Amino acid sequence: MKNAIIPVVLAGGIGSRLWPLSRQAMPKQFLPLLGDESLLQSTLKRCEDECFSDAILVCNEQHRFIASSQCQQINVQPQALLLEPEGKNTAPAIALAAQYVLQQGLDTPLLVMPADHHIDNFELLIAQLPDAITLAQQGKLITFAIEPNTAHCGYGYIRRGAKIAASNCYDVDEFKEKPSLLMAQQYLASGRYSWNSGMFLFTPRAYLAELARFAPKIANCIAQAANFTGDLGFTRADNNVLKSCPSNSIDYAILERSANVAVLPLALHWNDVGGFNSLWQSTDKDEQGNNLSADTVLLNSEKNLFNSESGHTIAALGVRDLAIIHTHDATLVADKNQLEQLPELLKLLAVKHGDKLLHHQAMYRPWGSYQVLVEGIGFKVKKIIVNSNGKLSTQRHQHRAEHWVVVSGVADISIAGHIQTLTADQSCYIAPGQIHSLANTHSEPLILIEVQTGSILDEADIERFDDQYGRS
Numbered sequence: 001m002k003n004a005i006i007p008v009v010l011a012g013g014i015g016s017r018l019w020p021l022s023r024q025a026m027p028k029q030f031l032p033l034l035g036d037e038s039l040l041q042s043t044l045k046r047c048e049d050e051c052f053s054d055a056i057l058v059c060n061e062q063h064r065f066i067a068s069s070q071c072q073q074i075n076v077q078p079q080a081l082l083l084e085p086e087g088k089n090t091a092p093a094i095a096l097a098a099q100y101v102l103q104q105g106l107d108t109p110l111l112v113m114p115a116d117h118h119i120d121n122f123e124l125l126i127a128q129l130p131d132a133i134t135l136a137q138q139g140k141l142i143t144f145a146i147e148p149n150t151a152h153c154g155y156g157y158i159r160r161g162a163k164i165a166a167s168n169c170y171d172v173d174e175f176k177e178k179p180s181l182l183m184a185q186q187y188l189a190s191g192r193y194s195w196n197s198g199m200f201l202f203t204p205r206a207y208l209a210e211l212a213r214f215a216p217k218i219a220n221c222i223a224q225a226a227n228f229t230g231d232l233g234f235t236r237a238d239n240n241v242l243k244s245c246p247s248n249s250i251d252y253a254i255l256e257r258s259a260n261v262a263v264l265p266l267a268l269h270w271n272d273v274g275g276f277n278s279l280w281q282s283t284d285k286d287e288q289g290n291n292l293s294a295d296t297v298l299l300n301s302e303k304n305l306f307n308s309e310s311g312h313t314i315a316a317l318g319v320r321d322l323a324i325i326h327t328h329d330a331t332l333v334a335d336k337n338q339l340e341q342l343p344e345l346l347k348l349l350a351v352k353h354g355d356k357l358l359h360h361q362a363m364y365r366p367w368g369s370y371q372v373l374v375e376g377i378g379f380k381v382k383k384i385i386v387n388s389n390g391k392l393s394t395q396r397h398q399h400r401a402e403h404w405v406v407v408s409g410v411a412d413i414s415i416a417g418h419i420q421t422l423t424a425d426q427s428c429y430i431a432p433g434q435i436h437s438l439a440n441t442h443s444e445p446l447i448l449i450e451v452q453t454g455s456i457l458d459e460a461d462i463e464r465f466d467d468q469y470g471r472s
Helices: 039-048 061-073 090-103 123-127 129-137 181-190 204-214 216-225 250-255 276-282 336-353
Strands: 006-011 056-060 080-084 110-114 141-146 157-163 170-176 193-202 229-231 234-236 261-266 296-299 305-308 314-317 322-326 331-335 362-365 368-376 379-386 394-396 400-408 411-415 418-422 427-430 436-439 446-454 463-466
Touching: 006 039, 006 090, 039 061, 039 110, 056 061, 056 090, 061 080, 061 362, 080 090, 090 110, 090 204, 090 216, 090 250, 123 129, 129 141, 129 193, 129 261, 141 204, 141 250, 157 261, 170 250, 181 193, 193 204, 204 216, 204 250, 276 305, 276 322, 276 336, 305 314, 314 322, 322 336, 331 336, 368 446, 400 411, 411 427, 418 427
Parallel strands: 006 056, 006 110, 056 080, 080 234, 141 261, 296 314, 305 322
Antiparallel strands: 110 193, 141 193, 157 170, 157 193, 170 261, 229 234, 322 331, 362 368, 368 379, 379 446, 394 436, 394 463, 400 427, 400 446, 411 418, 411 436
8 A cells, every 4th residue: 555645734724713822824733732843743744654655735825934844844845835825725725736636647545634633543544544545446535533532512523324335434424513512412422423523535536526516616716726836845826716716615515515425433532723622631731630831830720721932931829720821922811611702802802913813923934934032112133043055135224234143053144245154153233225145055054143223123124136035
């Protein structure tokens, strides 16, 4: 079964129920919520078994450099990093991957997985793939379901029908929306219902045929958009066509309407990390039920979730069932039993502090990333990381001066035509109006501190003259 399956990893979500950790500029799939690796990285590493060929990663255009950087960090090279100009839900995203595979002259089964789920016994799914592949090659669409261990109200359910001969799969009787607690308890007691995991297996042709049957507008739009081009390691379709594509999930567009769907229930240790209660359930805990964290000091407190950025300590006294989430610019304090109302709180936040929903501390660029450490009237301090072979554009600023101090690595710098090389503890000054550039031509990352001073300190005060990444 070597290279018998192409993984398709969908990384287009926003994860707003994990605010303030997850923001539009840095969604949850790129965060290390349950270990040292991000959820995306953990998902890609699950695809290292020999049954898989190189993965296809589908993500939003604005997250392309984050996704590329995280792939490089774990030495994973997707066969394609497909970009969407804006999220259109799962049905178009999967169709884009299916069209790409067909254009490579293949009809290899696709294993579709969200990038933001946590699974710690994925080998169980791999062991059951032969049955699913057999049915997929017969034109079936296979959905993997999770055998429930609780009456969970936050997941959709699938009711199993008759067992399919010579396999561990079943016909699908019905898809069910998220139920009430009483209904979920009845589902659990019946033994016929499983949680809908959002993972699927099918051939590209079978999927596109069902899409054309049940959602022809999406199918036609993706077919027209599938004129793929590449640049900087990314693969793009026709963005103008994609922007007009209807938005819909694979469940609503196809699975709930097609009679050609089979379900394979699995006893996976699975969590969709859909919110802070889900996150708390998957964390290691102390004897009082608090998640373990090196940055917390607790007394008479139990069943709490604490999360803070490195260097910030949370001290809690006499609290129970709270989620306390601290980031560089926002702190959430919530009763864990009321976290379902977080979207309503974020609507209020959007009125007063809408930028807090968008931006994250680290900003990713094709050359690396930067992080604003502190800012005030007339000054801003950044930590800049330039990847190996990364180069900032040749540019100038009319309203600010910059001081660069190298922390580690080697900086190749040009200021007003004067070329210099700086190493750790060395610095330079760039006056307003001076044309300058910064590059890292060495194998190790370059880390420096930038101190900006002036009347205008935003990114609009950049006049580019040359850029190897094609930015204007």
